[in-house]
Amino acid sequence: MKKVVLPAYNKNIIKAIRSLHVDECNPLEPGKDEVLIRVHAAPCNPSDIAFLMGGYNIVKKVPAVPGFEGSGVVVEAGEGAEDLIDKKVSFFIQEEDCGSWSEYVVSNRKKLVVLDDAMDMDQAACFAINPFTARGLLDIALLRDNHTIIQNAAGGQVAAFVRQMATDMGIEVIDIVRKERTVTRLKEEGARHVLLESDPDFEQKLKKLAAELDARLAFDAVGGALAGRIFNAMPSDAEMVAYGGLSTRPVSGIDSMDLIFRDKIISGFNLPEWREQMDDDF
Structure with a gap:
């Protein structure tokens, strides 16, 4: 063997x-x-x-x-x-x-x-991790009764599953991507809200859109400075859930005043723990 x-x-x-x-x-x-x-x-x-x-x-x-x-x-x-x-x-x-x-x-x-x-x-061969990660993340949205979510690395497979499942659940998605061609692709596929992280007005646009759609939940697969920019743009009583670290850099740039005075939190999602919880429940 x-x-x-x-x-x-x-x-x-x-x-x-x-x-x-x-x-x-x-x-x-x-x-x-x-x-x-x-x-x-x-x-x-x-x-x-x-x-x-x-x-x-x-x-x-x-x-x-x-x-x-x-x-x-x-x-x-x-x-x-x-x-x-x-x-x-x-x-x-x-x-x-x-x-x-x-x-x-x-x-x-x-x-x-x-x-x-x-x-x-x-x-x-790709069925055991990405789809279940997406489902586990969306369980958080359902528990929080969130009707809009933000996600980065939106051109990836987990994000694609999140987008499809969220649509079926009636949840709006704000997608954040690195490349202009990914913006075009996602919009052609039917994505409604796609932002380019390198846009000079990215943070202003995200903050405005998050407020309009009451986006109080974000799924972060990247970490680094981008995670901090997303967190800071979210409204009060928001939660950012980290489930990946594609940038290989620690989350940075968090406004500590948001944590103290605006009831915003950062948490993590671990697929094996979620699967074990599902086994215990069923």
Whole structure:
């Protein structure tokens, strides 16, 4: 069995990627309620990049196998999971001794999504993280009874899922992007409110639009100075939820007076914790 191995973490992502190599390992065996999956495809997400750099919440003993999600077919099963043999699945794994950048993985059945035969397996490889992240973020909007949200990195996949789900829920979305061509693309796709972060009047436009639409919830995938600019433009009783750090920089430029006198807060969203909460609830 072959697997991709990260020999050591490296904050220089180029060096981290160049250090990856393919290695042979012993076959895996599923335990109780577990299955052995022959991997069809596994993506590289921002969380994987952070993991390679040693900057993610999950730190494995190195050498380690990267990858947190993928798609494949169940080829073996332990006790209590025999009904899943030959099923096409999307999986989510974070175990110490396993990663999706491998020919085979072992996963607990609770961390699988059984797929319809018609579903494209390449697309299914990206099914376990981005759509669930979007749903978890929108749960916050529903709990807060927010009718408008702000999101940066709006050209990405999580943002696309947020946009679609929010539309279905009757929630307005203010999208923030880095490139003019992304503004054009999103508007062609039907996005109503798209702002360019490099616009000289960006903060003024965002503040005006946030006030008009009562946008008191923001989803931040970037961090850095942009997160601070968004936070400062939001009205009172607002919350910014950080779920990524694409800029690799800490959130900065926050107006502390907003925290003290305008009841504005910053929180974080952790997908594994949300999934565990869902398991407990159901």
